[in-house]
Amino acid sequence: MPKLRAHNITITLDGYATGTDQRLDAPFGDGVDGLHEWMFAALRARDEGDEGAAGIDADYVELGDENIGATIMGRNMFGPVRGAWQDESWTGWWGDNPPFHHDVFVRTHHLRPSLPMKGGTTFHFTDEPAETVLRRAFEAAAGQDVRLGGGPTTIQQYVRAGLLDELHLVVTPMLAGKGVRLFDNWGDEIDGYQVAEQVSSAAVTHVRLIRR
Template sequence: MTRTRIHNLSMSLDGFATGVGQAPDAPFGHAGHRLHEWMIATRFGAPIVGREGGTAGVDNAFAQQHEPGIGAEIMGAGKFGPPGWQDDADWRGWWGPNPPFHTPTFVLTHRPRSPIEMAGGTTFHFLDASPAEALDVAREAAAGQDVRIGGGPTVARDFIAAGLVDHVHLVQVPIVLGRGVRLWDGLEALEADYDIEAVSTPSGVTHLTFTRS
């Protein structure tokens, strides 16, 4: 059965999963890469930023679960590009000609455009749809594999609030951002629907996994 999964969604101690001031040269706004330094240091994450090597410990074990069994991804407009990308006909995402998704990828936006086929198996499709409607489309495209909700935090929160997510992997990073977009708002009593495990690692982060009861 197709599951809906969230992986490697990093947040600060005060619950922010992205900062303010998102721009073409600042995908996470004032947060920079501080939320993701734990992942960049791993064998899974190092190639994403053009590095070699990386650690092979617990952080890497969690990070690499991002990919196996995924047949489609859903992401929000803010993950695909900075404010105003809909007005730039040449904008094709942050990731260059070969994005790291390698599946059909559905971008939620109130201003859909024609699909963009990229190298490596990624095709971006643009939907103006509710979470449930988008998930139906993505499940069909996933052809029996799982669907990943790729973020940002607003999209993750909307899908969790709608009861559509089976597995959530969050990473609490020991920084305080003070401002940005919070994940937890409106998710009161989330713990009642999931079995929760927490694992702290030498890097200082805590991996929180929520598996639907």
């Protein structure tokens, strides 16, 4: 049965997944510089053929793409624009050919027409309930799993709705002090998960949570 999975969700030691004041020159906000450097370093090493340096970090990044047929994300992950769209010139952080290559459902209160991109990615903007968006994503995935991309408030919404099957966390050794904490607002749903795997590289600790 297809699952809803979240991968490579990186948090600080004090639990923050984003900082404050997200904007064009600070995609994850202030106070979290280097939060995802573990990922970039691992992928650079693999691209350069240095498998020893890439190690398990690169393996986990690649696992996040396996058997994924559609993606759900919040508007904050799509871009830094807030409120009503001033125009439709913003097409995401990823350039003309985003790395998804499938349908991506962007949850937002401010709708705009679907946006087809090079490489097979189409962004769909929706204000439908979480369950409805997931149903549409499963239909688009055609039997494959759906990836929940984030940000943290979007993950919280799907956890509270009892819809997230698997969560791969990456804990990086830094402190933020403020921002948005991933584990806030989970309520009693946190009891529905268990740690299935925990392993550390030289840079970070990977933790995989699954539903009980």
